[in-house]
Amino acid sequence: MDLDAITKHSALHAKPSGLILQYGTAGFRTKAEHLDHVMFRMGLLAVLRSKQTKSTIGVMVTASHNPEEDNGVKLVDPLGEMLAPSWEEHATCLANAEEQDVQRVLLDISEKAAVDLQQDAFVVIGRDTRPSSEKLSQSVIDGITVSGGQFHDYGLLTTPQLHYMVYCRNTQGQYGKATTEGYYQKLSKAFVELTKQAFCSGDECLLLKVDCANGIGALKLREMKNYFSRGLSIQLFNVGTTGKLNHLCGADFVKSHQKPPQGIEMKPNERCCSFDGDADRIIYYYYDADGHFHLIDGDKIATLISSFLKELLLEIGESLNIGVVQTAYANGSSTRYLEEVMKVPVYCTKTGVKHLHHKAQEFDIGIYFEANGHGTVLFSKTAEMKIKQLALAEELEDKKRKAAKMLENIIDLFNQAAGDAISDMLVIEAILALKGLTIQQWDALYTDLPNRQLKVKVADRQVISTTDAERKAVTPPGLQEAIDNLVKKYKLSRAFVRPSGTEDIVRVYAEADSQESADSLAHEVSLAVF
Ligand code: NG1
Ligand code: ZN
Numbered sequence: 001m002d003l004d005a006i007t008k009h010s011a012l013h014a015k016p017s018g019l020i021l022q023y024g025t026a027g028f029r030t031k032a033e034h035l036d037h038v039m040f041r042m043g044l045l046a047v048l049r050s051k052q053t054k055s056t057i058g059v060m061v062t063a064s065h066n067p068e069e070d071n072g073v074k075l076v077d078p079l080g081e082m083l084a085p086s087w088e089e090h091a092t093c094l095a096n097a098e099e100q101d102v103q104r105v106l107l108d109i110s111e112k113a114a115v116d117l118q119q120d121a122f123v124v125i126g127r128d129t130r131p132s133s134e135k136l137s138q139s140v141i142d143g144i145t146v147s148g149g150q151f152h153d154y155g156l157l158t159t160p161q162l163h164y165m166v167y168c169r170n171t172q173g174q175y176g177k178a179t180t181e182g183y184y185q186k187l188s189k190a191f192v193e194l195t196k197q198a199f200c201s202g203d204e205c206l207l208l209k210v211d212c213a214n215g216i217g218a219l220k221l222r223e224m225k226n227y228f229s230r231g232l233s234i235q236l237f238n239v240g241t242t243g244k245l246n247h248l249c250g251a252d253f254v255k256s257h258q259k260p261p262q263g264i265e266m267k268p269n270e271r272c273c274s275f276d277g278d279a280d281r282i283i284y285y286y287y288d289a290d291g292h293f294h295l296i297d298g299d300k301i302a303t304l305i306s307s308f309l310k311e312l313l314l315e316i317g318e319s320l321n322i323g324v325v326q327t328a329y330a331n332g333s334s335t336r337y338l339e340e341v342m343k344v345p346v347y348c349t350k351t352g353v354k355h356l357h358h359k360a361q362e363f364d365i366g367i368y369f370e371a372n373g374h375g376t377v378l379f380s381k382t383a384e385m386k387i388k389q390l391a392l393a394e395e396l397e398d399k400k401r402k403a404a405k406m407l408e409n410i411i412d413l414f415n416q417a418a419g420d421a422i423s424d425m426l427v428i429e430a431i432l433a434l435k436g437l438t439i440q441q442w443d444a445l446y447t448d449l450p451n452r453q454l455k456v457k458v459a460d461r462q463v464i465s466t467t468d469a470e471r472k473a474v475t476p477p478g479l480q481e482a483i484d485n486l487v488k489k490y491k492l493s494r495a496f497v498r499p500s501g502t503e504d505i506v507r508v509y510a511e512a513d514s515q516e517s518a519d520s521l522a523h524e525v526s527l528a529v530f
Pocket of ligand 2: 065
């Protein structure tokens, strides 16, 4: 590495003085105009990480569901996972270093992480459709090339597609081909195989309306549609030609406002879903015949998937263990239903998919979803091998082998590297078709407890610290007692606060037996935060 060249180049991507940023829940995120230096430096860091792991590393330029003016960047580790926590710290140090210290911090990281600087480096880059993303990804490339790394720029990609590419490249193609065609082929083949028996001849019953949040999901879903000769009929809305990214639409909007997005025509009982801005989240919803809006969030998605997988496991008769992983935002009714009715073990982790993903890896089949629709299912190598063997076992009775074949296709249909709106959508559509379930029947599995999420602006959100998977506040003193006393006033109630990792706010969550109570509890708790 030519450190002098790096210093020279770094000056062209100067850090605005006084700006301090944190590698948060999903990398760095802030107004796009403040991110040029971060992008350049993440290019540098990706090269170091690649040298250290002797693997391809990914860099994704996106700010997901944030407003169009924002942007962000995150690094993807060798198996398509989020960056390791110790490297998040390195990322924060490097992003915040003053210009004259960049060299020193780079050397510091190399030393601490025992990076062999002679090693080759390879980085792949993807970006979302934000107006700022192209230029910012160019700054990442600058950082990579000046530090002697090689790269492949995929250009426009969904976040989960980039995770997939990284995973494929580091497993010598075993997981799939590291191209968008490879991704579409893998998913569409698994979907077609899985749903072979399910589809009726008319297209009408299979219609799905998709709100693409005016983002990358529109482009990629349109490409994907070409790979289906039959089966699902998808109609795209909010494709980015007129509307603004994430503005009054998208999964985050629908989930947090508990109402439909603008720009989609919904008829009663029609199945609709929304992606977020980088297509790693999905939320379903519909209007009933009386005009009431029904939201089907990540918790209900996890429930549908868990019950389907559990049934298949019973049929193949293998004792593979299943675990469902949620966060504190999971609706209390979902946790109760999973534990008490379905009898599957449920675990709660801190917010952010990296925590859920990590926990889900402990099971043969780890199902994880955030309430906001971000999640996937992970299969252990043992589970995958057992399932593959059974699918091939000629002597097995038909029913068992069919179940094993379904599981085999399900493994291929889920993105094993990250939560993925396109892949999750196909899994859900397949399950609904195979089970002959309508969206209303799915919705009726359990009734959500009314809930409310609020954002509170405070001078310094870091004064709030939490424990017990963020369900209890440790500081400031007295806050948890205040929340406990408020919660006691309502029936079936629960509330917690935590500083957001992606926005400069504190999030308040409350649920209770009625919407009025949930709203009032959330409001009272937000007053206690000041
Ligand atoms: P923060 O801002 O830390 O709450 C939000 C979501 C997370 C996760 C990240 C990354 C909620 C309550 N929080 O994190 O679940 O998806 O963004 O996108 O939905
Ligand atoms: Zn996202």
